[in-house]
Amino acid sequence: xxxxxxxxxxxxxxxxxxxxxxxxxxxxxxxxxxxxxxxxxxxxxxxxxxxxxxxxxxxxxxxxxxxxxxxxxxxxxxxxxxxxxxxxxxx
Numbered sequence: 826x827x828x829x830x831x832x833x834x835x836x837x838x839x840x841x842x843x844x845x846x847x848x849x850x851x852x853x854x855x856x857x858x859x860x861x862x863x864x865x866x867x868x869x870x871x872x873x874x875x876x877x878x879x880x881x882x883x884x885x886x887x888x889x890x891x892x893x894x895x896x897x898x899x900x901x902x903x904x905x906x907x908x909x910x911x912x913x914x915x916x
Contacts, residue, residue, distance in 0.1 A: 856885040890916050 851874055859875030861867035867877065876882040894910035896903040903912055 852886050855881050855883050858882065 854874045855876040857875055859867050859873055859877050861869075862873070862875070862877040867873055867875075889909045890911040892910055893914075894903045894908055894912050896905075896908075897910075897912050903910075
């Protein structure tokens, strides 16, 4: 007689080496001046995410059109001419 066997295949357990590391760099690192450093009170020194000098200061990333417009996502047309969201997948 034919016997039907259901086999459940479980994925292997993830090992530490398989874990995707968190993003180690902050995209906003050094895009603003450190208010504490300007007052002589920054305790973070080189680990500080803020710039301590004008030479360390870098431009902020342009995040325009990196996320779909909430109005468009809800199914309505966006009437905001200054909207900084994307209005299609292509945009």
